[in-house]
Amino acid sequence: MAISLETIMEKIQCASYDDWVKNFALNLTNIWNESSAAELTPTNSKTKLKSAIVIGRGPSVKKKGHLEMLAKSNFDGAIICCDGALINTLKAGVTPEKFPNFYVVSIDPYSPAMKFYDDKIVDQYGDKIKGIFSIIVKPTTVENARKSGIKIHWLHSLFDYEEGKKSFNQISALMVRAKNHSDGLPAIQTGGNVGTSSWFIAWRILKCPTVALIGINHGWNEDDPWEKIISHGSNFVKTDVVDRKSATFQKLFKKIHNPDFNCNCIVDPLFQFYSSALKEFIVRSPEWLTTINATEGGSIFGDKIIGMSFDSFLGKYH
Amino acid sequence: MKTNFKKETKESSDNLTKYEESKDTANDVSPEEFEDFILKSGAKGSFMIYRSKKKDDELGIDTL
Numbered sequence: 001m002a003i004s005l006e007t008i009m010e011k012i013q014c015a016s017y018d019d020w021v022k023n024f025a026l027n028l029t030n031i032w033n034e035s036s037a038a039e040l041t042p043t044n045s046k047t048k049l050k051s052a053i054v055i056g057r058g059p060s061v062k063k064k065g066h067l068e069m070l071a072k073s074n075f076d077g078a079i080i081c082c083d084g085a086l087i088n089t090l091k092a093g094v095t096p097e098k099f100p101n102f103y104v105v106s107i108d109p110y111s112p113a114m115k116f117y118d119d120k121i122v123d124q125y126g127d128k129i130k131g132i133f134s135i136i137v138k139p140t141t142v143e144n145a146r147k148s149g150i151k152i153h154w155l156h157s158l159f160d161y162e163e164g165k166k167s168f169n170q171i172s173a174l175m176v177r178a179k180n181h182s183d184g185l186p187a188i189q190t191g192g193n194v195g196t197s198s199w200f201i202a203w204r205i206l207k208c209p210t211v212a213l214i215g216i217n218h219g220w221n222e223d224d225p226w227e228k229i230i231s232h233g234s235n236f237v238k239t240d241v242v243d244r245k246s247a248t249f250q251k252l253f254k255k256i257h258n259p260d261f262n263c264n265c266i267v268d269p270l271f272q273f274y275s276s277a278l279k280e281f282i283v284r285s286p287e288w289l290t291t292i293n294a295t296e297g298g299s300i301f302g303d304k305i306i307g308m309s310f311d312s313f314l315g316k317y318h
Numbered sequence: 319m320k321t322n323f324k325k326e327t328k329e330s331s332d333n334l335t336k337y338e339e340s341k342d343t344a345n346d347v348s349p350e351e352f353e354d355f356i357l358k359s360g361a362k363g364s365f366m367i368y369r370s371k372k373k374d375d376e377l378g379i380d381t382l
Binding site for chain 2: 007008107108109110158159160161162173183200234238247248252254270281284285
């Protein structure tokens with residue numbers, strides 16, 4: 001089943017393949033002249049951080065006041081902010097001045113992501129933020145980040161490496177290596193979204209042995225408006241394409257129980273796709289990694305996932 | 319995908335949908351239903367998942 005949904009998503013995503021190639025072509029000169037995400041990997045135990053917090057923009061962040069709690073804490077690990085959560089995170093007082101190990105991640109190759117860097121507060125703190133960008137991110141998105149002073153670090157997002165020398169992943173890697181990056185760039189599994197990408201970056205690139213998640217609901221609260229749930233929180237998704245009283249609707253928008261936090265959440269089709277993949281990758285992650293879901297809601301629970309309140313996490317892992 | 323439904327105890331925000339208690343997979347969305355919704359709604363998402371015969375590669379590659 002999971003594979004079938006992945007095949008469908010692959011087909012839908014690959015319809016934009018031409019845009020990805022175009023994005024890469026327009027990014028290439030900057031890629032050559034800017035840093036590899038590999039530079040962010042600690043080179044010795046003194047610079048290695050013990051823990052990271054991945055911040056998504058799921059509904060529980062606001063509901064539970066997690067950003068305000070974090071702003072008041074003395075957490076000294078890495079803050080890895082999904083691009084869509086950046087502006088609210090900074091506005092809540094979680095800034096790189098207070099948390100110097102502050103990263104933002106973009107993997108989305110499409111235009112809407114550019115607005116995530118278009119705010120005065122990003123300009124205010126940009127020069128203290130380390131940005132991690134896929135080589136196929138829309139150039140206008142990267143340019144907005146660059147203008148704000150964010151230092152760009154590049155990586156590959158894997159999608160067709162398996163297909164060999166003629167794959168885009170391998171051809172683009174050869175082109176990147178042609179100038180300044182003779183050692184290449186790291187290549188990550190995105191899991192299809194920036195939240196899962198950020199979790200991978202936390203342990204694969206930053207080598208943090210403990211990774212906590214907040215705002216990674218991969219689902220909606222029961223009291224979220226249906227329009228928001230059906231549209232996946234987007235302004236671009238049509239909400240009138242399925243009869244809300246039909247059995248299909250109930251399957252598309254499942255209500256599931258999260259036993260870790262004893263709450264229900266509604267998982268839309270995209271989150272069904274994303275959450276099953278993230279949970280699979282957490283199960284397959286190395287033994288030295290601890291993944292703590294401090295989101296206090298949502299659909300991420302199960303094997304190798306420790307559910308814990310964010311307050312408890314901050315008390316235990318500051 | 320395994321699910322763990324609980325009986326609905328309060329009505330949803332706009333009172334349009336109630337869920338039945340179920341623990342089997344019969345209520346999982348089919349690939350056809352999934353694709354139909356995604357295509358009609360335009361709910362595209364951000365990117366795709368990478369799969370490989372080399373399972374370790376699916377967790378990332380240090381340098382490419």
